Amino acid sequence: MRGKGWKVGWVVCAVLGGMGTASRARAQGEGVPLSLEEVLGSTREHHPRMEAAQRDVAAAEAELLAARGGFDPLVRARGLAIPFGYYQHERIEATVEQPTPLWGLRLSAGYRLGQGDFPVYYGQYETLSAGEVHAGLALPLWRDGAIDKRRAVLAQARLRQRIAAFELAGERLGLQRQAAYQYWDWVAAGRQLTIATSQYELALARRAQLAHRVTAGDIPQIEHTENERVLLGRDADRIAARRALERATLKLSLFLRDARGEPQVVSTARLPSGFPVPAALMEEGMERWLEQALRRRPELRGLDLRREVLEVDVALARNLAAPAVDLGLRVARDVGVGPANLRPTEVQGSLVLDIPLFAREARGQRRAAEAKQAAVAARARYAREEIITEVRDALSALRASHERVGLAHGAAEVARQLARAEYTRFEHGDTSLLVVNQREQAAVEAEIGEVRALVDYQRALVDLLAATVALEPSSEAPRDNGPRGP
Template sequence: MITRLIALVVALACLFGPVRSSMARDAAGAPHVLTLRQVLDAVAAAHPQLEAARERVRGAEGDALAARGGFDPQLRVRGQYAPIGAFANGRFDVELRQPTPLWGLQVYGGWRLGLGDFAVYDLRAKTASGGEVRAGVSLPLWQGGPIDRRRADLQVTDLGRRAAGADVDVRLLELERAAARAYWAWVGAGLRLAVQQRLLALAEDRDAALRRQVAAGNTPEVEGLENRRAILERKGRLVAAERALEQAALELARHLRDDGGAMVVPMADRLPPAFPEPPAADPLEAALSDALARRPELRRVLLQRDAAQVEVHLARNNLSPRIDLDAYVAKDLGLVAPEYRYLLPAEFVAGISIELPLPLRIARGKLRRAKADRARLDAELRWMTDVVAVELRDAHSALVAAHARVTLAREQLQVAHALEQAERRRFELGDSTLLFVNLREQAAADAAAQELDALTDYHRAAADLRVAAGRPP
């Protein structure tokens, strides 16, 4: 069977690229038992789908960085030179403007130079020989005061970054759940294979003795034929069990990866010797309240809802008239001709501007859209809360049922083993036939397989329940 697995792994490596078998060994050369913790660590470290989710977080971090760029200082430079014409002059203006998150306040400072001849209506462009320095503030009094696009983008992108992080947690839980289910299916398949191997070994161990007894005339020939029939039947069951283990190992390899991200097919020698003992399920009530606080899907939708609320706040503010206050002080430096001495004193200028699109269709339309997005997310949150509750109750019910099945399967296995041993003693005393012995042995093997199926279902249900509660399996 191990040879089959090795051949299958080699074929996969040739056909599909970097797939390898697990060969972890301890210092003495014995293979390490593969644990669920190792599988989950491999998922968290190198699973491609998880890496894709993390790239979305990096993309959201880039959006947040771009939003912070809305508060970068802005440098503006303008120059103009007219050497020929009615008024030969030159102009140069440089301004540095800094937006702030404080009520939309912007501060700015600049320097301009205007030399030459200017028309009477353009004398404000003229400066002293050293130019004019200025500093001022611009403050929105209504629209753009409580919130503006820059500050909304800061909040929305920060919430988007956190929502992307919650999406990584969602994907990780999904992958860990799938990995845990695949791991327990692999363990169950390996232990069922061991049951079939033991069943075949019983028939093969009897075969040589039966052949001698038939040849000596002490046992009817039909008993030897019955044993050989049982051997062939059990070999067929063994082949099917080997195939099931190979299939389970390949399914687990989708989640088990090395440090480089290549799939690792676990070998049969890394199977644990038995399932862990299944404890009884905890009460459901505490898990339900815990799940609503832990599930990353709910956290993601809550963050998206908060982002939609920011857009509603912005859209409502944009319905207000835009009233901006601008004030600055300026001072010319250097020398001027006597007729332009009025340029030298410092000046203070304050102004106000009002702007209001009368139909407000853009603002009203954006507010309607923002409210619709918020209502949609509210509905999704209610639905997901119900889904979480149903998933948790279903997983808890499955766990309770699986635990009961394990108890019943173990009782059935004890009875089947007792019948098997009793039938074997009757056969040794000549009171039974090998047909009945084989039937009892097969019934005991079936009971062992049912116990393993129940244990597999139990541990998979336990993983489902922990994931439904927002915890790693």
């Protein structure tokens, strides 16, 4: 069982090598042993917590759609009529405005019609008979140039959508780890029930043999009574092991679900025959596992994105403190008949200056965003340290549990040999059934110790794969493609 060292590269294949077996197992019926991948696949596809996390992703996508609405064109229309009074006139105005993500540029186009009598001070409302068409643009030269509220909201919505995708991946990874734990606990409970049942059946088979030998005067009555005592105790152990298996099966059903998402209580007929035999390992690959964990862990990527969200807040606060220098250009032309002074094409240029004197709001928002940014950076630093420790601990646990499996297997073999040898001595009258039962109890404890060592080994393997995101199929890893257009 002990190799010269340990080879970590094989472990991914050990757990993930059965990809795709879930559908085949379902098709083949109840007699097929339940595989770990079937449980993991069911958890990924049908667990309610996955559905809840997917709803969060859908909500983030809806928020992104709402943020893109900031760049929707806006139509404004207005009509005014004064049929009674000294200056009787009518006015109609309609304008389409289109904000763009290009340095805050805003475009506009529209039409207006003004007919009737206008006072001198409202002469700008008058148009030729067919009205006026106009187009214009507004370009911020300083504030709202590099960033503005619309673009900030859109950028943050994109980032939050990616954060939600990584949170979904983190939820999926955590659920798969729990599912794997429950699966191996279920396998262990099945194995312990097998051990308890075999010991009970052994004592039951001896009952008739011992009764015959007592009748023949070969052994004293106390030996038969001793077997009855052991038989009762082993029956109680068998019932306890059966109850432990039922509990493990029910817990497993929370992760093993049908297409409708309902828990499946799996039959004991689908219990595997035992645990896979651990392969030899070699002492290498620590840096590779650490690099993979730090590159793929979703919580680290999520924290990086949260820091980017706050960077947008900092940039927006800086923008709010800057002076507004807006350049405007408008071209208008009247069509139809009417006064000659309305016929020429009109070109207007404008420059608007707006300077915040104290900018306390902007400074406060910037300081708050920078403080939150520092807090996220501290959490990211600690999360990185936790992940490094988690990977190292998982590798250490895998190494130790591998050694324990070898020792436990050897101890179980020796205990079984001693139990068989002691019973042979009993048959020759060289010992008592009490000593035989003690030897057999020691063998049972050694076998259960081996089962526990195997469970610890599989848990350590799951921990390593979860810590390095090797439980996560590559096709389901969140894609981080960066920002796209509005």
